[in-house]
Amino acid sequence: DIQMTQSPSSLSASVGDKVTITCRASQGIRNYLAWYQQKPGKVPRLLIYGASTLQSGVPSRFSGSGSGTDFTLTISCLQPEDVATYYCQKYSSAPRTFGQGTKVEIK
Amino acid sequence: EVQLVESGGGLVQPGGSLRLSCVASGFTFSSYWMTWVRQAPGKGLEWVANIKQDGSEKYYVDSVKGRFTISRDNAKNSMYLQMNSLRAEDTAVYYCARFVGDKWDYPPGYWGQGTLVTVSS
Numbered sequence A: 001d002i003q004m005t006q007s008p009s010s011l012s013a014s015v016g017d018k019v020t021i022t023c024r025a026s027q028g029i030r031n032y033l034a035w036y037q038q039k040p041g042k043v044p045r046l047l048i049y050g051a052s053t054l055q056s057g058v059p060s061r062f063s064g065s066g067s068g069t070d071f072t073l074t075i076s077c078l079q080p081e082d083v084a085t086y087y088c089q090k091y092s093s094a095p096r097t098f099g100q101g102t103k104v105e106i107k
Numbered sequence B: 001e002v003q004l005v006e007s008g009g010g011l012v013q014p015g016g017s018l019r020l021s022c023v024a025s026g027f028t029f030s031s032y033w034m035t036w037v038r039q040a041p042g043k044g045l046e047w048v049a050n051i052k053q054d055g056s057e058k059y060y061v062d063s064v065k066g067r068f069t070i071s072r073d074n075a076k077n078s079m080y081l082q083m084n085s086l087r088a089e090d091t092a093v094y095y096c097a098r099f100v101g102d103k104w105d106y107p108p109g110y111w112g113q114g115t116l117v118t119v120s121s
Helices: none
Strands: A004-007 A010-013 A019-025 A032-038 A045-049 A060-066 A070-075 A084-090 A104-106 B003-007 B010-012 B017-027 B034-039 B043-052 B058-060 B068-073 B078-083 B093-099 B108-111 B114-119
Touching: A004 A084, A010 B093, A019 A084, A019 A104, A019 B108, A032 A060, A045 A060, A070 B108, A084 B043, A104 B114, B003 B093, B017 B034, B017 B093, B017 B114, B034 B078, B043 B068, B043 B078, B058 B068, B058 B108
Parallel strands: A010 A104, B010 B114
Antiparallel strands: A004 A019, A019 A070, A032 A045, A032 A084, A060 A070, A084 A104, B003 B017, B017 B078, B034 B043, B034 B093, B043 B058, B068 B078, B093 B108, B093 B114
């Protein structure tokens, strides 16, 4: 099975900073990669799919890139409401494995 | 508005069974793949199973194969997860979700609030 590895596991940044989270697949998954945001105590929210397509209603400060095995989620200007855990997920085939998550905090 | 409402969670002893339900509204249920995702307390997300629009294709994570069965009843706008031979490690919040598009190659974009399953003696 394809493994999904996110880095870092956690990060702390200041409001207004650019934040980058990486997700690596153990084998190529083309662009079948999604990113989710989960705020504490809340339901996961789809941010990006197809590696770079922004889901409707998601702020434009979120962007995704990559293809094959290496993917990136970027928050261009970190806001207090972005405090959350972020997950990547491959959906090229079953099992639709998630990454282990990246916790984002405000410094 | 897409709405997904799970039910059926609760406390069950190891080795026991439970059936989760997910009732959908606000969209044509029979047109979409559906999925179950779970999250153990304080842990990350884990994909559990997918089911095609007509129920003809089903996929499971290895850890639940042979124990869990995903199904759906399009006439009732409902999806189910029959969970047998439950283990402590199955303790989690179980989310029902709908794919964001109507083909297999989409991720889940609409999620229910989840139902908690606790497996303990």
